[in-house]
Amino acid sequence: MYRLFFALFFRRMDAEKAHHLAFRWIQLAVRIPVLRTFLAAALAPRYKELRTEALGRRMHGPFGLAAGFDKNAVAIDGMTMLGFDHVEIGTVTAQPQPGNPKKRLFRLVPDRALINRMGFNNDGSASVAARLAARNPVFPTTVGVNIGKTKVVPEDEASADYVTSTERLARHADYLVVNVSSPNTPGLRNLQAVDHLRPLLTAVREAADRTVTDRRVPLLVKIAPDLADADVDAVADLAVELGLDGIIATNTTIAREGLGLTSDPALIAETGGLSGAPVKERSLEVLRRLYARVGDSITLVGVGGIENAEDAWQRILAGATLVQGYSAFIYQGPFWCRAIHKGLATRLRNSPYATLAEAVGAEHKKVTA
Numbered sequence: 229m230y231r232l233f234f235a236l237f238f239r240r241m242d243a244e245k246a247h248h249l250a251f252r253w254i255q256l257a258v259r260i261p262v263l264r265t266f267l268a269a270a271l272a273p274r275y276k277e278l279r280t281e282a283l284g285r286r287m288h289g290p291f292g293l294a295a296g297f298d299k300n301a302v303a304i305d306g307m308t309m310l311g312f313d314h315v316e317i318g319t320v321t322a323q324p325q326p327g328n329p330k331k332r333l334f335r336l337v338p339d340r341a342l343i344n345r346m347g348f349n350n351d352g353s354a355s356v357a358a359r360l361a362a363r364n365p366v367f368p369t370t371v372g373v374n375i376g377k378t379k380v381v382p383e384d385e386a387s388a389d390y391v392t393s394t395e396r397l398a399r400h401a402d403y404l405v406v407n408v409s410s411p412n413t414p415g416l417r418n419l420q421a422v423d424h425l426r427p428l429l430t431a432v433r434e435a436a437d438r439t440v441t442d443r444r445v446p447l448l449v450k451i452a453p454d455l456a457d458a459d460v461d462a463v464a465d466l467a468v469e470l471g472l473d474g475i476i477a478t479n480t481t482i483a484r485e486g487l488g489l490t491s492d493p494a495l496i497a498e499t500g501g502l503s504g505a506p507v508k509e510r511s512l513e514v515l516r517r518l519y520a521r522v523g524d525s526i527t528l529v530g531v532g533g534i535e536n537a538e539d540a541w542q543r544i545l546a547g548a549t550l551v552q553g554y555s556a557f558i559y560q561g562p563f564w565c566r567a568i569h570k571g572l573a574t575r576l577r578n579s580p581y582a583t584l585a586e587a588v589g590a591e592h593k594k595v596t597a
C-alpha cells in the first residue's frame with residue numbers, strides 16, 4: 229500500500245518536501261495517545277529473541293535509525309513508535325547552520341538510492357541540547373547523538389568545535405558519535421586520517437568525561453565507505469588503541485562508477501553522498517574488514533544499503549552488534565521496521581545460534597573454526 233502511495237504521491241513531490249511532510253505526520257501521530265498506542269502495537273512489535281545488549285544498554289532489538297533523518301531530535305518518540313530500536317539524532321554541529329542551498333536531496337528510484345548534499349542543516353548543539361534536556365519520552369529508547377564540524381570552522385579548529393558540542397550534548401546521549409565521514413562538509417573526511425583522528429577523538433573523550441561524571445558515555449566514530457582498505461584497518465587499530473566503544477560503518481559514498489546505477493545520468497551526476505542499495509556491498513565489505521581486525525573487542529554498527537531482514541542478518545553475521553537504516557525507509561515506509569524485525573526473529577529461530585549475540589560475527593568464526 230505504501231509503495232502505491234509513494235508512486236502516486238511522494239514520488240511526484242520534491243524529495244525534501246516529502247521528507248518534511250512525512251516527518252510532520254509522524255510527529256502529529258505521536259501526539260495522539262490512542263493513535264500512537266495503536267501504531268506502536270502494530271508497527272513496533274517486540275520479539276523476545278531480538279533483545280540485545282550493546283554500548284551498556286539493554287535494547288528491544290538491534291535495528292535503529294541512522295543519523296540524518298532526525299537531525300534536531302524532534303521525532304525520537306515518533307521513530308520509536310515506528311519500530312526503530314534506537315534513534316541516532318544529528319548530525320549536530322556547534323553552531324546552527326542552514327546547510328547547502330536547495331535542491332539538495334535526490335531520489336534515484338530505479339536504483340533504490342538517494343543522493344544528498346544536505347550539508348548538516350541543523351539547529352546547533354545548544355538548541356538540540358535544550359530540546360533533549362526538556363524531553364519527556366513517551367517511548368523510552370536508546371538515543372545516539374551524532375556530532376560534526378560546523379562548516380565555517382576551519383579544519384585546524386575542528387577539535388574545539390566538536391568539544392563544544394560534546395560539552396553540551398554528552399549528558400543527553402546514550403552514546404556519542406564523532407562523524408568524520410559526511411561528504412558534504414568540505415575537508416571533513418580528511419579528519420579520518422589517523423593523525424587528525426587521534427587528537428580529535430582524544431579531545432572528545434576527555435570532554436565527555438569532564439562533563440558527565442556519573443557514567444561513561446560510549447564514544448563511536450562513523451566512517452566512510454570510500455576509505456581505502458588500509459585506512460579502514462588504521463581506524464580500527466586506532467579505535468582499539470584509544471579504547472573507543474565502537475565504529476559505525478558506513479556513511480554515504482561519493483563513488484558512482486561500478487555500482488551498476490541505472491537512473492537518469494543527470495541525477496547520478498548530482499554532487500553529494502549516495503546511499504541505499506548501491507552502497508550495500510561496500511558497506512558490508514568494510515564491516516567484515518573491521519570485524520576481522522577488532523573482533524568482539526568493540527561494538528560495530530552496520531549501516532549502508534540495508535533494505536530487508538536478510539541484509540540486516542548478513543550484517544550481524546559479518547560482525548555488527550547493531551544495524552541501522554535510512555534510505556530504504558523512504559522507499560518502503562512505515563511497515564519497514566516491522567518486516568525487518570519479523571524476518572530477523574525468524575532467521576535467528578532457524579539458525580544454530582541461541583541468541584543474537586551468538587550470531588554476531590558468526591561467519592568469521594565458521595571460517596576460522
Ligand SMILES: Cc1cc2nc3c(=O)[nH]c(=O)nc-3n(C[C@H](O)[C@H](O)[C@H](O)COP(=O)(O)O)c2cc1C
Nearest residue numbers: 294295296319344478479503504532533553554555
Ligand atoms: C538525506 C540523508 C542525510 C544524511 N545525513 C547524515 C548526517 O547528518 N550524519 C550522518 O552521520 N549520516 C547521515 N546520513 C547517512 C546515513 O546515516 C547512512 O549512514 C547512509 O545513508 C547509509 O545508510 P542507508 O543506505 O540505509 O541510507 C544521511 C543520509 C541521507 C540519505
